[in-house]
Amino acid sequence: MLRVLGHPTAACDGITRRELLRAGSLAALLPGTAGVSLASSRGAGGPPVLPGKSAPAKAVILIDLFGGPSHIDTFDPKPDAPDGIRGEFQTIPTALPGVRVCEHLPLLAARLDRLAVVRSVTHKYNSHNPYGVMTGYDGGHDQTDYFARPTNHPSVPSVCQFFGVGRGHDLPGYVMLPAFPGYSQGLRRAGPYGGYLGPKFDPVFSTADTFSGADTSSDTGFYNPDLPLTGEPRLPKIDGGLTLDALNTRRSLVQQLDAHAAGLDAQNHRVRRDAAFDLLLAPKAKAAFDLAREPLKLRDRYGRDVFGQSVLLARRLVEAGVTFVTIHTEAKPNGHWDTHENNFNMLKRLLLPFLDRAVSALVDDLRDRGMLDDTLVVVTGDMGRTPRVNGKAGRDHWPQCGFCLYAGGGTKPGVVHGATDKIAAFPVDHPVSAGDLVATAYHLVGVDPDGMVPDHTNRPQHIAHGGKPIRGVLK
Template sequence: MPGRLSDRRLSRRELLRVGALGTAGLTLPQLLASQAARAADSVNGPAAKADACIILFLNGGPSHLDMWDMKPSGPIEIRGEFNPIASSLEGVQVCEHLPLLAQQMHHTTLIRSMNHSVNNSHAAAVYAALTGHDRGEQGGVAKPDDHPCPGAVLAKLRPTPHGSLPYISLPYKTKEGAAGPLQPGFLAGFMGATYDPFWVLDDPNQPNFHVRNLALPDGLAMDRMNDRRSLLSSLDHGLDLDSNQTLASMNDFQRQAFDLLTSNNAQQAFKLSEEPDSVRDRYGRNIYGQSVLLARRLIEANTRVVTMSWAPHANATWDTHGQNFNKLKNELLPQFDAACSSLIADLAERGMLQRTLVAVLGDFGRTPKINNNAGRDHWNSCYSIMLAGGGIKPGFVLGASDRSGAVPTHSPVSPGDIVATMYRLLGIDHQHLIYDTLNRPHTVVPEARLVPEIMA
């Protein structure tokens, strides 16, 4: 009898270890708890035109003047080194280094009149872009009272089926500078860590890519997993549900964790090796191209929101204060062109684009005038974003900038307006009340307006 009791305790410890695999993020039970929204937070929102969302966040501030809103007739110190080319959207030109994406522009809406109040702090601009809350130049670390991002809000208000991950962020926890803290805008904030993303921080371009948070613990075979499942069921026997609701709920989340660990659907999504080499090559054999391909596979496996941050830290990629044209031409634009064009084309070919919202966002744009380091600096007064699918009007351009790309000449749009419109397309009223961990109500995006012009 003592021996059997010891074995039982060991099994239970291993069971809990299975429920705490998320050393790089949430534990699986915490993550799965996000699918048990409180009745107070239930939502009967507008009819959803999109069921899923992929956010490609060009972290650092992509140059609108060298991508989407070129000024070929302007002076050399503004127009830069690149030439525009025609796109599949009649009358709309894009950069010559985006030839593949140029052929997909008929699926998209370009907005060339974005602006907000943040010009210095990447962190504050990222926070505004991803949450819709512009708090000025307040940067710093992510805080518990931050407003939540779309992935967190959708995880709560439009939970996914069991055996799927509601909100995933990859491939980095982007920092505010190489040695800086995590940028705000990717987390659940006042909603609580339960709704934070499931982080995928391994490089999907590596041949040995696997997701540690979803792998079985070393030495734990599938048949032993089934033993743990039986043990978990036995924990319910004799449980007083009225007095032990928390334990009962945790048991349920542990059971869902088992389902996720053994779910063929969830596990298959991460098996990029099953994609044809031609497809992987088309997206680009680099961490970003393969992350975008993984995002498509995760949406196919019922994930609601995937956010892909294109930088390990704010200054690493799109923050082109120096050598802007060399970096764009030789690295950033070819990688982005391959990945984004392949994503849109694949979603359209598979009949998924209509119900999948793709948002290509950034923290701000770059200065009209080229600096002495052949770079462009931060510019918040006017920049561009691109949206596609999921109820977005195809083949449309909203807004315009002046002859130097410095300020909008009409139809100015804020990040809050875009995030509010994204919520509407995803079936959430941006004025809906959500509750923090102290049960206090908050409006999802209070200071924003919908942008009906871009909705199909």
């Protein structure tokens, strides 16, 4: 029997999972795979390719630190700031003379000469989803844009696929790990989707395992840094001796459900169905998702938690031919960076060790395999945190200032771009918008950031929302 982890026992239309499985439909069991056919049709018109220049980045790995990582406690420390602002951590020197970072980032400190650090990210979007950083649009509001909607602006990978950049063949062009944003809370956060370009440009989402039996239905342990988050992202499993040939035979039986699916959304149903079958049947996809093929020592180096294994899987997927891989660090009870309470213990004992270990391992691994020069690595979050520590030893939301890390893919190593004031409250030099972040990614994959796409009313929309590439981090 085919078993899919992490979803309700009944589909949204009331048909039970058992009934759907008996009929052979994978579509309703894979809501996370909405919208990507592995042979996407071409968008209208050709891509706005940058003239006279080949794209340095052939693949992109984005690590989205959901919840909003504290910039002042990581890459923009202010050791001379007053009590209640500078925080509890000391700073350490880095591979860049005169540049210091948090003491709990020793591995990244030793590799800062391979990274570009942006200290001046600033925008207006105070919300917990990757909508701003994945689309470049920071004018959204929680009342309308917290949850994914078909009228949302499309993500960077979705736009690139629309223009024909990064389309998959026997692998999807765009994958998100370890699952869709909001998976641990039963909701779908805005940001990674095709939006008004259509569901065919949505990512394929992996399935997240459960986490050490921890209760993910409440906020218990939300600020507890000692609850383990084990597990790894997976494709749906085939159990009970069902062979791939038998599964492939069942593909024809799915047509029997199309009449029922038409009452829901027939086009989305067909796209989900095709993506599900193609992923389960493609040997290359199954091999790419097989983390057991990696040496144990390397798996340990990335970290034996769901996020470390997601970062390792991102490297495997890029190596296999996937163009865009994004990792969204969200899981209850405590796999988030929304540290309104217990900020320093959460960072010291859980979050910073993950960031330090996994990102340094990724940069080393890509370099050792000769992949770093043409793989763009981006690390950022929804926002920064307040300069002032609150009464619960936490820091609150602060979109006015945050950070972004770049490595490889045509970026300049050993650069610190932008600066903030004495308490890391506001940029004072080279402010970088959400639009600038996505414009930089477009530029590096060879898509003109000034390009346009049609929205749901067929009006042209600027893909970078006025943003421009960050010249200071480009080679």
